[in-house]
Amino acid sequence: MLSADELKLKINRIWGVAPGAMLSLRIIDFLTSVPSEQLSMLTFGNLCRVVGKPEPDKDLLTAINILVSSKVQVLETHMLFIDDNKDEHEIDLKDLQETRRSGVFIHPRTGEMINNFEAHFVPFFVPSQSLREGN
Amino acid sequence: MTVLNTEVIPDVAALAHALRKRMPWAPAQKALQAHGLPRGRGWDLTVAKLVTPGTLAPDQIVAMQQLLVDHELCGEKLIRLYQMDAELKATLIRQLRSIDIQPNVFTACYPTGLSDAEIEENNSFPLQIAAIVEADGGLAVVFSTIRGLIFREEVDPDSLPPAAREALSYYDQVLGVRQERRQTFEVVYLPYEGDLVDIRVDYPDGMLRAAAQTAHAQVRQAFNEFVGCEALSTPLNLFHLISSMYEAPNEGTVVELAFGTTTASTKYEKMRRSLLCLRQEVYHRAGKQALAAPIEPFRVSIQWLVSLTDDVYSRPELSLQSTQMARDSEAPTLFDAVIRNTTGDRDYNFIRGRLEHFLAAITTAETLESMDVVG
Amino acid sequence: MNKQWTIEDLKLAFPDPAFQCRMAMFLAISHEERISAVERAIDHVAQNLNRTRQHRQHKNEDLLTTDIVTSLKDMGFQASHDTDVGGHCDIVIEGREDFLWLGEAKTHSSYDWLYKGFQQLSTRYSGGMPGQEAGGLIIYCYNKKVLEMMRDWQTHLIERRDDVKISSCALSKLAFRSTHAHDASGLPYMIRHMPVPLYFEPQDKVARSKDRAQTTSRRVARKKGAQ
Numbered sequence: 106m107l108s109a110d111e112l113k114l115k116i117n118r119i120w121g122v123a124p125g126a127m128l129s130l131r132i133i134d135f136l137t138s139v140p141s142e143q144l145s146m147l148t149f150g151n152l153c154r155v156v157g158k159p160e161p162d163k164d165l166l167t168a169i170n171i172l173v174s175s176k177v178q179v180l181e182t183h184m185l186f187i188d189d190n191k192d193e194h195e196i197d198l199k200d201l202q203e204t205r206r207s208g209v210f211i212h213p214r215t216g217e218m219i220n221n222f223e224a225h226f227v228p229f230f231v232p233s234q235s236l237r238e239g240n
Numbered sequence: 241m242t243v244l245n246t247e248v249i250p251d252v253a254a255l256a257h258a259l260r261k262r263m264p265w266a267p268a269q270k271a272l273q274a275h276g277l278p279r280g281r282g283w284d285l286t287v288a289k290l291v292t293p294g295t296l297a298p299d300q301i302v303a304m305q306q307l308l309v310d311h312e313l314c315g316e317k318l319i320r321l322y323q324m325d326a327e328l329k330a331t332l333i334r335q336l337r338s339i340d341i342q343p344n345v346f347t348a349c350y351p352t353g354l355s356d357a358e359i360e361e362n363n364s365f366p367l368q369i370a371a372i373v374e375a376d377g378g379l380a381v382v383f384s385t386i387r388g389l390i391f392r393e394e395v396d397p398d399s400l401p402p403a404a405r406e407a408l409s410y411y412d413q414v415l416g417v418r419q420e421r422r423q424t425f426e427v428v429y430l431p432y433e434g435d436l437v438d439i440r441v442d443y444p445d446g447m448l449r450a451a452a453q454t455a456h457a458q459v460r461q462a463f464n465e466f467v468g469c470e471a472l473s474t475p476l477n478l479f480h481l482i483s484s485m486y487e488a489p490n491e492g493t494v495v496e497l498a499f500g501t502t503t504a505s506t507k508y509e510k511m512r513r514s515l516l517c518l519r520q521e522v523y524h525r526a527g528k529q530a531l532a533a534p535i536e537p538f539r540v541s542i543q544w545l546v547s548l549t550d551d552v553y554s555r556p557e558l559s560l561q562s563t564q565m566a567r568d569s570e571a572p573t574l575f576d577a578v579i580r581n582t583t584g585d586r587d588y589n590f591i592r593g594r595l596e597h598f599l600a601a602i603t604t605a606e607t608l609e610s611m612d613v614v615g
Numbered sequence: 616m617n618k619q620w621t622i623e624d625l626k627l628a629f630p631d632p633a634f635q636c637r638m639a640m641f642l643a644i645s646h647e648e649r650i651s652a653v654e655r656a657i658d659h660v661a662q663n664l665n666r667t668r669q670h671r672q673h674k675n676e677d678l679l680t681t682d683i684v685t686s687l688k689d690m691g692f693q694a695s696h697d698t699d700v701g702g703h704c705d706i707v708i709e710g711r712e713d714f715l716w717l718g719e720a721k722t723h724s725s726y727d728w729l730y731k732g733f734q735q736l737s738t739r740y741s742g743g744m745p746g747q748e749a750g751g752l753i754i755y756c757y758n759k760k761v762l763e764m765m766r767d768w769q770t771h772l773i774e775r776r777d778d779v780k781i782s783s784c785a786l787s788k789l790a791f792r793s794t795h796a797h798d799a800s801g802l803p804y805m806i807r808h809m810p811v812p813l814y815f816e817p818q819d820k821v822a823r824s825k826d827r828a829q830t831t832s833r834r835v836a837r838k839k840g841a842q
Binding site for chain 2: 140142143145146183185189190191193194195203207209211212213214215216217218
Binding site: 166178198205228 | 618619620622623624628629631634637638641643644645648649652689690691692693695709710711712
């Protein structure tokens, strides 16, 4: 696993000083300054606070894309399902994949089809295994 | 005693419908998978698959029936535990094994149960014995009745007509009370080994606890009348298990906890992610460390990972739910334990075993304490 | 700021396709989903190129491809141009878990030229390894009737390679997909053939010039008549 500085250099090399890349550096600073056991659930709200924005925008989404989907790979995406009773269920990644493939989400408790599941899916992020091991 | 007739192939549609009515989807999936039964996405597709002619071989249909029996014995229950003298228990087991159950409307349709139409047509069904079955190391006396279960559910205002939505817009939350008539299965389980007897009543999500507690009292009375003696009297007090199970560091995953502090606050904590334990959660640990006096839990929910087969696991959950008031009283009591997300006897008995273990530890500690006092 | 951002909230707040492309990529949890996210992003960028085609009439392949790569990077994709992957591949998109998507860009001049691009992609640059089973042939078209061109290209490809299976592309009526067993790995390798229409021959200025010419000649004729 690369150190925080090496990760930041890599990002700088690939994306330069674009606003999204700069935000990703701030997020890396945050992730490496906090013990990973305190980073079990990072919502969009949390990340907005880390980068000092009132709400997500294209630069934050770019930063998240860099940190999640590129080879930098310091964050992983997970999903929470919040049902009409406000009960929360973390969704297994296999179920999530199947949901995306079929367009159908099944409530883990009732077994009923949830039609507008995107209104109930809350993405959140956790440090990747490699970052956790490095930390 | 009831012996299921495996020569007559049960009605698959009725079995599937019965399973769907009582089993939450997550454990149902696991149970179907563990038994090698086909599944689809959600109940609709799963039932459709199961009832399609030719899908299930006869032995699979029998397996499905057993799955239903197991869930009626072990799934979504509020339980109480009773101590019973070994000799009395052995005597009762002998008697119960040789009894011919009086045929009634429930024995005729066990384990599938009455259809919705039959439930609707008839007004009253007193609590009666539906079956007496061998159940993994013990004997289960299965009572059944039709209960008007009251469910309290949140109502989504967006699902209401505009006028109703407008009228209720002042409220932050709208709750609805719904009554539903359902056939319930209440079980008195007498194990061959050990001295603990369970009463387990159906406790589906949303059901009022008071209704389940009433059911307990009715079943206890019915059982005692049936066997002709006060076999079950006072349930065991489970209150002290709340602390002892919470404090055991490797005892499952604590997913919910409520406790009072000596700094005069009440805390409710819940883990939002599966497989993460509140015991290790940083905020929880830091809060505890800041206090000189220990926290006083009065509510705990613990999950375990239980292997059903080599590659199928269930996540059953035990909840011990008391109140701050009970905790503050001189002799707090809690008689109920809620067991959810079990697939059948394997994971139910796992939790039961944990309860027994901690009860035994408390009894030993109390015995040692009294010896110290005497000494 | 205590709002729980659901996926629906994000889509409603940010309906812009570029936002959706970013989201599709970081929400992807399989290589299949990543491929789909990359294709959507490339389509979005191609649309932008098409919208501004008047400024791209004299650009060569490399400059056009650089534009694509720059736009992808702006969205947070790890995209590069001319990176050495078995040779200098036009577009390389790398991702987590050894994800790799390769793109070869060609300006349509002849079908043999496009076929060269196909061969470069499938035999030189790609290794066909797991996670690296998809790529794209991006075809810059300065000619009219792109759909017809793509159909002809499809026919040409099938004639040259009878091992290639063709399927339609749900994302775009102009695009199509080809799949064949990769020579190196033996695994199916899918290439999306995606045109970028850049034809630009506006007729309004020609008409105006004609009108102007006619008006001038009438004026001249009237003057002559007056004289």
